[in-house]
Amino acid sequence: MDGKSTRPPTLDDALAALRRGEPIGLPTETVYGLAADAHDPVAVRRIYALKGRPSDHPLIVHVADALAASRWAGDWPEAAEALAEAFWPGPLTLILPRAANVPDEVTGGQDTVGLRVPAHPVAQALLRAFEGGVAAPSANRFGHISPTTAQHVRDEFGDAVPVVLDGGECEIGLESTIVDLSGETPRILRPGKISRPEIEAIIGPVAEGADGDSPRASGTLASHYAPRAQVEVLARAPLVARYKELQKRGQRVAALLRGQPFKDIEGEVLPADLAGYGHALYAALRRLDARGFEVLLAELPPHTAAWAAVNDRLRRASAPRDADGT
Structure with missing residues (x-):
């Protein structure tokens, strides 16, 4: 896309940018993401640089369906299959042991990876056409308020992120529920629209909050989602x-x-x-x-x-x- 063009970016523009290793603004049903090819370490490092995000703070890989998600995981337990069937596409992130080919840049150097299948039709169209996964943290400077419109992303990054797909206002407006399935006990590391009772109805008892063995996860620092005020x-x-x-x-x-x-x-x-x-x-x-x-x-x-x-x-x-x- 011509950087000086005033026409709205198209799906083809976004696909071309991803294939060039450039991050894009991507709508999901939760918040807008800053998305880049999750298999491209250089592209993923650009996300960290744009956000000012610590390199050990892991990203979530967004894919088109559960089959695609399973290819990013080193293990796909029954609980993952059950939760995927119940809630994907939707606002649920699963943390699982990583597959061997997942870049360290995505996982923050950990042996786990966060996976999600978004429900937004624009995100779904892009992921199916891209035929890969995108690492997509919220499209804001690290620790600040997440964006729920395309204009929020443009306000945050300006010309640094020229391709922002406009999918309207995010339906939910809060980030996904994160469930860690990498340990002995399933744990909710970040609450979201999908509640603990809904999860327990599918896989039985789950714990809440991290313990000493929990992996680091997106959006779980003490200070986050914060305005300047x-x-x-x-x-x-x-x-x-x-x-x-x-x-x-x-x-x-x-x-x-x-x-x-x-x-x-x-x-x-x-x-x-x-x-x-x-x-x-x-x-x-x-x-x-x-x-x-x-x-x-x-x-x-x-x-x-x-x-x-x-x-x-x-x-x-x-x-x-x-x-x-x-």
């Missing part, structure tokens, strides 16, 4: 009091409320339902951040299994920024 998560009454306190100090503060506005509180109101809230969260954080607020006060969501992914993302967005050097 400081984020605090509070129940509504303490949030209102904190808002007034910060205003009196002369700080620029905004609130992220759920379901109902509050008089004289500046900010955004997200839907009260889980699907609507998750879909809108990152875009709202980006809009408020772009307005230059110093502090964002997020109303505490329900503490239920269904809301685990939202609570996880808000907790990481509000963590101290030096928790992991980000």
